[in-house]
Each structure stands twice: as C-alpha cells, then as structure tokens.
Amino acid sequence: MSARGKAAIVGAAESDLGAVGSGFTPLDLIGQATERVLTDAGLEKKDIDGLFSASVYYQMPTLVVGEYLGIRPRYSDATMMGGSSFVSHLLHAAAAIEAGLCEVALVAYASTQLSEGGFRGVSDPPNPFETPYRARYPVSMYALAASRHMYEYGTTREQLAEVAVAARQWAKLNPKAFMRDDLTVEDVLASRMISSPLSLLDCCLVTDGGGALLVTSSERAKDLRKPPVYLLGAGEAHWHRNISQMPDLTVTAAADSGRRAYEMAGVGPESVDVTMLYDAFTINPILFLEDLGFCEKGEGGTFVEGGRTAPGGELPVNTNGGGLSYNHPGMYGLLLLIEAVRQLRGECGERQVEGAEVALAHGNGGVLSSQVTAVLGTQSVL
C-alpha cells in the first residue's frame, strides 16, 4: 500500500514568533497556531480527531496539548526524535487517516525558550561515554561532522558561510524572519568561534515560535478553504542517537529517508521546485543536498557557491530564511513544512518561487540522528 496522494495538508499556520514576551507558555503559542490553522482550513476544532505533537517541555505532549485545546482525540501520536518529529507526524497522520483511525489530524508544536532566557534542549541522563568530554550540545556534534567533511572533501568555511548568506537573502524577503540585516561571507567568518569550524553565524537562531498543520484525507480536502497540498511521498530513517555512534560523519540517514520518499512519490530531486532543508547549522544543507541527490557526495560545498540556493539561484532552498535567519524554536521541522505548503499555494509574496508544484521538506533531529523527508505537491502533479 502506498500513501501517495491519499492525504493532504489543508491548514498551515505559525504562532507568534521571535520573542513573544515572558509568561507565555508553549501551550499558549500552540493555542494561537491552532486558532489560526482552523481559520486557514475552514475547519472547526470539533472536527479534529487526531493529535500529533512532540516537545522538550512536556513528557506527555499530546496529553497536555489535548487538555489545553479541549481536544479528545481518538488517535494520538507523540513520536519524539527531535526536530524532524513533525515531518514524521505528517507521514504517521497520513497512514492513520488512510487506515481510518482518524480523519482530521492536528500537528502542533511551540517553544518559548528565548523569552525564558535561552536555548532549551532535551534533558537525557548523562552518558558515561560522551558527557565527561563536555562537548557543547548540539553544536559540537555538528562541528565534528563539519570537520570530517572538510577533511575528506575540501569543503571550506567560506562554503559553509555561503549557506548562512543565502538563508539571510531569503529572510530579507520574509517579513516574519527574525534576522533581516545584511550579511556577507566575511561577516560569518569574522563572527565569534563557537566550536570549530562553526562560528556563531554558522548556528541557527534561538527563538520563540511554533505552528500547526491540519491534515485530512484527499477526499475531504477538496471541499475546504485552501487548495490542498498533497503528501506525495515520505520516508523516515535513523541510524544513531549519539554522534560517536554515527558510522560515517559525512553520510546521514537522509540517504535512506530521501530514497523512501522519492520512491513513494514517484519523483526524484530533478522534479523539486522548492527545497526546505533543516538548517540547524550551515553544514546541514550541504550534507542533505548530497544525501537527497541534488549533487554527488562531497560536492555540497561547491554546490552552494555563488548563490545557487539563494533568491534567483537555480535551486531555491529554505525560502523562509530557514532556521539560520527566520526562526528556530528549538525544533524547527513544523515551520519548514508550513513554508513548503505556502510555496505550493503561491502565498509567499516577494519570495514566491513562480509556478512551484513540487516541494521537498526535510527534517533533521538530534545530532544528525533522525532524518525524515516529505515530498509535497499541488493538484497538478497528483
């Protein structure tokens, strides 16, 4: 059985973003996003019978979200594998809808970390094989991967910086982006070193923010307010949790998740009009461009040179400005799906990719640990 085209995203909305102010909780932002996503879709709260969420705050996220929103779901999924979780929720929702276990699924997430004082991540117990070395989680783990990519393939800090500059150029076209000042390769190179080879501007933002998606059957999607965005294919993969267990630091499990997504969708990277790649750090899009087949292994650094992924470039990547310049509320996977939906609806104003029909949304979680790829499309490619 293939889930291709069986389910569609019919609502997509952000909560307030950036720095929302003290006192607000993640649940308040989820409430905002839920009200907005129901309006976006033309559905009512009582229509929701499937609930999907993940959190670093709440050990039982769907319970607390269901309680706050007043939703009593008949299907509940709190799959937690970091920032990619919400792309996973989309696939799981499509499967649950196809199996008749629910009909209208809400996927919701938020964080208020910035208003609370800074980065808030997961709190696993100490690991006797990594904790003693006091690596800074998660930046040092991505830095180790970057160091290996540079060693094996000659990738340069300038190429990493190009990723941050392209993200900023897109962010300048997005009124909701957190960082919209000018940014050059030189600025990135001159920023404070955090964990070599990654400096401050190689790292994603630390912001408040959240969002919500509504997913339903393609049948029901036809009669709703906005044009449906169909799930053409999706795939999940994870090979490790801790960076010391990652077999090859230059190859992520996106090689598997991407292949699975393309096979279900019946398309390849050459058909993708808009590419959303989880950019927690500048090395990420380079690895994912390779592992998702946009270029050969080792060529990601060269690929991003000269603004190829920036506005006006041949492959639009992270058109909202990404986790690097738009918003990164601890886990970013839901926000990149929202941007993919808006691009396929043609709602993106100045940053709209003309005629976008196929979007790829790729989520990453942990320390390059979980990889989930979704291929979305308009009615015209169904």
Next chain:
Amino acid sequence: MEELSEEMASAEAPAITYRRHLERGKLGYQRCAECSAAVFYPRVLCPLCGSGALEWRESAGRGTVYATTALHSRNRDPRNVVLVDLDEGFRMMSRVEGLPAGEVEIGARVRFEVRRGEEDEPVAVFVREEG
C-alpha cells in the same frame, strides 16, 4: 531459585566493567564471539548481529583522530573534543591532551591514557603518539 540468584549476582553492568578497566589503566571494549565485530560503547548484545555473546577485550590504546572540534569560551583557552578510531575497529569520543585544542588534526596518531574527572572518576583521554 538458587540458580537464578547466582546468575543474577554474576552479571555486571557493562558500564561498570568498562569503568573497572579504566581504574586499572586499561581501555576495555567488547568483541562479538558470533560476528567478530568490535563493539563500543559496551552493551549486552551485539548491535550488528544481535548475539549476546560479547567478550571483553583490552585495547592496545592506539588510534587515529577521526573528527575534531575546538570549543571556544570567553576568558578561557579553547578545549578539544575528538572522535578517535581505535586500531581494533571501534570509535569513541574523547579529547586529545598536550597540545593546543585547535592544533589537533584529523589523521593524527594518538595513544590512550587515563585522567581523573570532576568527581574523581577515571576518564579515557588521548595524547599524541610520538614519532
């Protein structure tokens, strides 16, 4: 019942066995009796073939730096975190001591030593192999 109690009493948590090795100045790892894989971190089953027949071995403590990062902090010298590939075929996180954090190079040959951590626990570190 008697037999079960004895069996349970003889079992030791893999992390404890690893630490006992360090206390003796040794780097312990496991080798799978079924598929011959070198296994690290220590477990109760082989992550390659699923066998429970893991045997403890002592590493010769020689390895090659696989990946490296220098962590920078205000008002302090940078410090180093590495992944080391041991010659027996397993990889571990550690740090290389004895040279500035930013000068640790991928491909460098390194040798295992034991240091004491913040709570006096034994910690496996590496120093550059001379010659």
